[in-house]
Amino acid sequence: MAPALPSPCVPGTRWWRDDPAEGTEPDYRFTLANERTFLAWIRTSLGLLAGGVAVRQLVEPFGVTGSRTALALLAIGASVVLAAGGYVRWVTVQRAVRRGEPLPAAPLVPLSALVLVVIGVTAFVLVVTE
Amino acid sequence: MSERDEGMANERTALAWWRTALAAVVAAGLIVRGAAGTVEAVVLGAIAAAALAVVLVVALGRARALTAQNRAAPAALTTVPVAAALLVLQVVALIVVL
Numbered sequence: 083m084a085p086a087l088p089s090p091c092v093p094g095t096r097w098w099r100d101d102p103a104e105g106t107e108p109d110y111r112f113t114l115a116n117e118r119t120f121l122a123w124i125r126t127s128l129g130l131l132a133g134g135v136a137v138r139q140l141v142e143p144f145g146v147t148g149s150r151t152a153l154a155l156l157a158i159g160a161s162v163v164l165a166a167g168g169y170v171r172w173v174t175v176q177r178a179v180r181r182g183e184p185l186p187a188a189p190l191v192p193l194s195a196l197v198l199v200v201i202g203v204t205a206f207v208l209v210v211t212e
Numbered sequence: 213m214s215e216r217d218e219g220m221a222n223e224r225t226a227l228a229w230w231r232t233a234l235a236a237v238v239a240a241g242l243i244v245r246g247a248a249g250t251v252e253a254v255v256l257g258a259i260a261a262a263a264l265a266v267v268l269v270v271a272l273g274r275a276r277a278l279t280a281q282n283r284a285a286p287a288a289l290t291t292v293p294v295a296a297a298l299l300v301l302q303v304v305a306l307i308v309v310l
Contacts, residue, residue, distance in 0.1 A: 100288045114221045114278075117287050121228040124298060125235045131298075131305055132239040138309045139246040154309045162302050169295045176287070 100173055105180030116175050123168025126194065130161035130201075137205075144208045153204055160197040164190070226275040232294070233271035239301060240264040246308040256304050263300040266293050 134157030143150055167190040174186045240260050247256040274290045 100286075102286060102288075111221045113287060114225045117291070118225050118228045120291055121225075121232045124294060125232050127298060128232070128235040128239045128301075131302060132235075132242050135239070135242045135246050135305050135308060139242065151309060155306075158302060158305050158309060161305075162299075165295060165298050165302070169291065172291055 100176040100180075104177065105182070108179040112179050113176070116172060116179065119175070120168055120172040123164055123171065123190070127161045127165035127168065130157045130164065134158040134161065145212045146208065149208050153201070153208065156201055156204065160194075160201065163197070164194055167193070222278045226278040229271040229275045229278070233268055236264055236267040236271075236297075236301075239305075243301060243305050243308055247304070250308065252307070256307060260301060260304045263297040263304070266297040270294055270297075 134154040137157065138150060138154040141150060171188065171190055178185050240263065243260045244257045247253050247260070250256065270290050270293050
C-alpha cells in the first residue's frame with residue numbers, strides 16, 4: 083500500500099497558528115531566523131503605516147485634489163497587506179520547518195516590491211507635476 | 213541550547229525586537245499626532261497608546277528572555293499579539309487619515 087501523502091494541515095490544527103505539537107521541534111536557530119524575518123516584515127509594515135500618516139499630516143497638498151489622501155491610503159493599505167502576509171509567512175515557514183519540508187514559496191516579496199514601486203511612482207508623479 | 217550560541221542568533225533576534233519596538237513608537241507617535249486635531253482624539257490616542265504598550269511589553273519580555281538564553285516563551289505568544297496590535301494601529305491610522 084502506497085504511503086499517504088502529507089496533508090496540508092494535521093487534523094486538529096489550525097492554519098493560522100503555529101502548533102508546537104505538530105512535527106518535531108526544529109533547531110532553535112531556524113525558529114529565531116523565522117522570527118527575525120517576521121519582525122522585518124512588521125517593521126516594513128510599520129514604516130509604510132508611518133509614511134502613510136506622515137503624507138497626510140506633514141506634506142503640503144499636491145496640485146491634484148485628494149491625491150494626498152489617496153497616497154496615504156495606498157501606503158496604509160500596503161501596510162495591512164504586508165503585516166498580514168508576514169504573519170501568514172511566519173506560520174507557514176514554521177510549520178514547514180517543523181515537518182522537515184521545503185520552505186514554501188514567498189509571493190510576498192515580489193508583491194511588496196510591486197507595491198513599493200507603485201507608491202514610489204505615484205509620489206514621484208505627484209511631486210513632479212505639482 | 214548549547215552554551216556557545218553560534219552566530220549570536222539570540223542577540224540578533226533580541227535586537228530585531230528592539231528595532232521593531234522603536235519603529236512602533238515612531239508610527240504610534242505620528243498617529244497620535246495626527247489624531248490630535250480630530251473630535252475623537254482622546255479615544256484614538258488611548259487606543260493607539262494601548263496597542264503600542266502591547267508591542268513594547270511583548271518586545272521587552274521577549275528580548276530579555278532571549279538575552280538570558282531562556283526560551284520559555286514560545287514565539288507564537290509574541291508574534292500573535294504584535295500582529296494584532298499592528299492591526300489596531302492600522303485601523304486607527306485609517307480613521308485619522310480619513
